[in-house]
Amino acid sequence: MAVLVVADSDNTHLRDNTNKTVTAALAISSDVDVLVLGQGADAVAAAAGKIDGVRKVILAEGPDLGHGIAEAEADVIVGLMGGYDAVLVPATSAGKNFAPRVAAALDVAPISEIIEVVDANTFVRPIYAGNALETVQSSDAKKVITVRPTAFKAAGEGGSASVEKISGGTAAKTHFVSEEMVKSDRPELTAAKIVVSGGRAMGSAEEFHRVIEPLADKLGAAVGASRAAVDAGYAPNDYQVGQTGKVVAPGLYIAIGISGAIQHLAGMKDSKVIVAINKDADAPIFQVADFGLVADYKAAVPELMDALTAAGL
Amino acid sequence: MKVLVPVKRVIDYNVKARVKPDQTGVDLANVKMSMNPFCEIAVEEAVRLKEKGVATEVVIVSIGPIQAQETIRTALAMGGDRGILIQTDIDPEPLAVAKMLKAVAANEAADLVLMGKQAIDGDNNAVGQMLSALLGWPQATFASKIEIAGSKATVTREVDGGLQVLDVDLPAVITADLRLNEPRYASLPNIMKAKKKEIAIKTADDYGVDIAPRLKVIKVTEPAKRTAGIKVETAADLVSKLKEAGVL
Ligand SMILES: Cc1cc2nc3c(=O)[nH]c(=O)nc-3n(C[C@H](O)[C@H](O)[C@H](O)COP(=O)(O)OP(=O)(O)OC[C@H]3O[C@@H](n4cnc5c(N)ncnc54)[C@H](O)[C@@H]3O)c2cc1C
Ligand SMILES: Nc1ncnc2c1ncn2[C@@H]1O[C@H](COP(=O)(O)O)[C@@H](O)[C@H]1O
Numbered sequence: 002m003a004v005l006v007v008a009d010s011d012n013t014h015l016r017d018n019t020n021k022t023v024t025a026a027l028a029i030s031s032d033v034d035v036l037v038l039g040q041g042a043d044a045v046a047a048a049a050g051k052i053d054g055v056r057k058v059i060l061a062e063g064p065d066l067g068h069g070i071a072e073a074e075a076d077v078i079v080g081l082m083g084g085y086d087a088v089l090v091p092a093t094s095a096g097k098n099f100a101p102r103v104a105a106a107l108d109v110a111p112i113s114e115i116i117e118v119v120d121a122n123t124f125v126r127p128i129y130a131g132n133a134l135e136t137v138q139s140s141d142a143k144k145v146i147t148v149r150p151t152a153f154k155a156a157g158e159g160g161s162a163s164v165e166k167i168s169g170g171t172a173a174k175t176h177f178v179s180e181e182m183v184k185s186d187r188p189e190l191t192a193a194k195i196v197v198s199g200g201r202a203m204g205s206a207e208e209f210h211r212v213i214e215p216l217a218d219k220l221g222a223a224v225g226a227s228r229a230a231v232d233a234g235y236a237p238n239d240y241q242v243g244q245t246g247k248v249v250a251p252g253l254y255i256a257i258g259i260s261g262a263i264q265h266l267a268g269m270k271d272s273k274v275i276v277a278i279n280k281d282a283d284a285p286i287f288q289v290a291d292f293g294l295v296a297d298y299k300a301a302v303p304e305l306m307d308a309l310t311a312a313g314l
Numbered sequence: 315m316k317v318l319v320p321v322k323r324v325i326d327y328n329v330k331a332r333v334k335p336d337q338t339g340v341d342l343a344n345v346k347m348s349m350n351p352f353c354e355i356a357v358e359e360a361v362r363l364k365e366k367g368v369a370t371e372v373v374i375v376s377i378g379p380i381q382a383q384e385t386i387r388t389a390l391a392m393g394g395d396r397g398i399l400i401q402t403d404i405d406p407e408p409l410a411v412a413k414m415l416k417a418v419a420a421n422e423a424a425d426l427v428l429m430g431k432q433a434i435d436g437d438n439n440a441v442g443q444m445l446s447a448l449l450g451w452p453q454a455t456f457a458s459k460i461e462i463a464g465s466k467a468t469v470t471r472e473v474d475g476g477l478q479v480l481d482v483d484l485p486a487v488i489t490a491d492l493r494l495n496e497p498r499y500a501s502l503p504n505i506m507k508a509k510k511k512e513i514a515i516k517t518a519d520d521y522g523v524d525i526a527p528r529l530k531v532i533k534v535t536e537p538a539k540r541t542a543g544i545k546v547e548t549a550a551d552l553v554s555k556l557k558e559a560g561v562l
Contacts, residue, residue: 239474293545
């Protein structure tokens, strides 16, 4: 029973969502190969070869793969599935975009965002914004699974798997036009050890920058936001934490001026330590916070900055 | 241009789902049900296309219990032209839904399927992509902006890291993200008008689709509960607690 893991990368860097997905794959089989989809992604393939437990790396390249065009990505995977019993894909926006296509092409039921491998056919996944956990058993001959990376430990890096190159597919009816990526020197949201998130209380983009970012920078943290803050344009869309945004599970999550709606909690309630700063003592966020500070953020955040400085941070 | 909008009837997004004590599923008895919020956004976008003169007809389709007619009515009150209910008492898996929608899209000769990116009950985020693959039509998921010109759609997509713009040839499948638009509330006259609009009732057999589930649900359980911690008085207290907890 061999398993294919599709790497998460941006053509130049391998993201550790890949290592986490390899861990999930190794719970199914010891024969795990990694597929890198991209363009000019040799460095990514080399990095994937170093992940512990990986048998072989397949590097598929082509312009449409470099732009993450789902039709082309799915074609490559479907072409390889003759040799695999399962494909595991990190549940990123890219993975969610192509994985269901693979399932449709293979006529199997996709299994979305697993958080646990019970056995080779049985998996646990959150449903209803994480308010319920569903254990499902698949009897499909081939399995197409997306994996919630935060639920798995990253596989280590001591391997030396070889890289095999194949040429990638193209998509005839989908054309890449442009992309606009948020540039940031901060750690990536889903991989960061500390996340500082701001909510609607910020009231403006300027205030969001003024309050949330210096605190994040002081802590070496990534920045997140509630949907309300994103919808209002205080923060870019890819900062959204929640049921329909990103799922994070850092060591420390600091929610500032966020009420704690079900949909927001779905994206952060597996953080190790949660801090909430909110002026409303009854805000639902306090029901999940380890440490709650009932205060106006306008006073509390500067005080927190000072206290961190005083503590030598 | 004919637009098909699949809508799902789900637990209202304001209601917290409760797991049944016998672990067979989530308790939906006497729970408020509504249109999946992402489907509402898709309906709104389709209606705007019609108002702009781009779409000629907006057909609403739902697969679900007889009560899903109410969900279709809501979409008709927002401006949809007519509805199709494929009645079933099981909650069909994405593969079965995609197969039924494929049949409807073909029957209707739709030029565009506009749908939600995710149903907030199963949180699968799969049907649109599967439908696109089955139809052999291009896909543009997680749309925050759609512009139709001639035989193509230019779609801005919300992706990890930022935004991506794609051109897709029509016919195509587009799935809506939260920022695409803000759905309208139906006005009373439009709710009244919607009562007279046609809803055809079909079954999976009419489309020759096998909807038997592929996945066996072994159990549905409650996640580990997080308990509320403590309130701290000052920022300085907070920092010392965080140091003790070893997270700074
Ligand atoms: C389909 C769907 C999907 C969704 N997906 C997501 C998702 O992925 N992520 C997400 O976050 N949300 C999501 N939502 C939205 C969610 O339901 C909430 O509306 C949203 O999380 C609220 O954001 P908020 O907490 O910033 O705003 P609010 O709920 O308005 O809370 C603002 C908080 O700030 C506090 N506050 C105000 N002023 C101050 C001050 N000066 N100092 C301190 N505190 C202050 C208030 O007491 C309040 O608690 C989704 C909703 C739907 C329908
Ligand atoms: N039973 C259904 N009836 C109609 N449309 C559905 C159904 N299930 C899913 N969909 C559509 O597929 C989208 C994505 O759902 P899912 O892939 O299940 O998360 C939804 O927003 C709907 O547009």
